[in-house]
Amino acid sequence: MLIATTLAILVVMIMALVRAFLGPTIYDRILAVNTFGTKTVLLIAVIGFLFGRPDFLDIALVYALINFISVIGVLRYFEYNDEVAAHEYNEKAETQKES
Amino acid sequence: MDTVVNIVSGACLLLGSFLIFSGGLGLLRFPDFYTRMHAAGITETLATGLILLGLMLLAGWGIVLAKLMMILLFILITSPTASHALAKSAQHGKLAPQLAEPEDQRSR
Numbered sequence: 109m110l111i112a113t114t115l116a117i118l119v120v121m122i123m124a125l126v127r128a129f130l131g132p133t134i135y136d137r138i139l140a141v142n143t144f145g146t147k148t149v150l151l152i153a154v155i156g157f158l159f160g161r162p163d164f165l166d167i168a169l170v171y172a173l174i175n176f177i178s179v180i181g182v183l184r185y186f187e188y189n190d191e192v193a194a195h196e197y198n199e200k201a202e203t204q205k206e207s
Numbered sequence: 208m209d210t211v212v213n214i215v216s217g218a219c220l221l222l223g224s225f226l227i228f229s230g231g232l233g234l235l236r237f238p239d240f241y242t243r244m245h246a247a248g249i250t251e252t253l254a255t256g257l258i259l260l261g262l263m264l265l266a267g268w269g270i271v272l273a274k275l276m277m278i279l280l281f282i283l284i285t286s287p288t289a290s291h292a293l294a295k296s297a298q299h300g301k302l303a304p305q306l307a308e309p310e311d312q313r314s315r
Contacts, residue, residue, distance in 0.1 A: 109216070109217040109220045109261075113224045116224035116228050117227060119231065120227050120228060120230070123235045124231060124234060126235060127234050127235055135240050135293060135297045135300070136243065139234070139247060140234065142247075142289055143230075143247050143251070146255065146286065147227070149278065149282070150227075150255060150258055153258075153259065153262060153275070153278065154262065157265060157266075162266065162271045162274075165274040165278065168278055169274065169277060169278055169281070172282060176281075176285040176288075179292075179293075180288075183293060183296045186300060201303065
């Protein structure tokens with residue numbers, strides 16, 4: 109069961125990476141990176157049990173803290189910066205709708 | 208007793224894996240930022256809780272259980288907070304949601 113869970117987490121991490129590379133807006137990328145970080149915490153915990161070394165859980169805890177702080181920090185930077193973030197994507201959607 | 212605990216833990220892990228996978232599929236396939244955030248944000252909390260619950264059942268009493276409880280508590284607090292901050296940031300950044308075309312509404 110632990111191996112199946114590890115494989116599922118790895119597949120989902122690959123999906124999140126694909127979304128982070130594809131993502132049309134900056135928010136898609138932030139969402140994908142956030143998901144990737146949460147899944148990394150789970151992966152470290154499950155792999156610790158799989159190898160019989162639950163000491164890995166300390167690393168998972170620290171990684172959860174770092175992930176949350178970094179996502180909130182990046183979001184604070186982009187929150188009031190609408191020229192950078194969504195403008196180009198919205199304009200492209202408008203022109204597609206008109207044509 | 209041991210067998211029962213192992214079976215319940217395996218069921219929790221399997222269900223958590225399925226939820227994680229559906230969340231990842233939604234993150235990859237949905238057409239719009241807000242729908243993607245819905246898929247990822249909803250499945251994240253329950254899937255993480257189920258997988259950590261399965262690990263807790265495997266761990267037994269001890270310091271490992273305490274660490275797993277701390278991770279679970281922290282993720283239960285931070286994951287909805289991150290989703291909320293993301294939605295608020297996208298709304299302030301004036302990201303337009305993808306709406307249905309007017310022709311579709313008339314034909315309904």
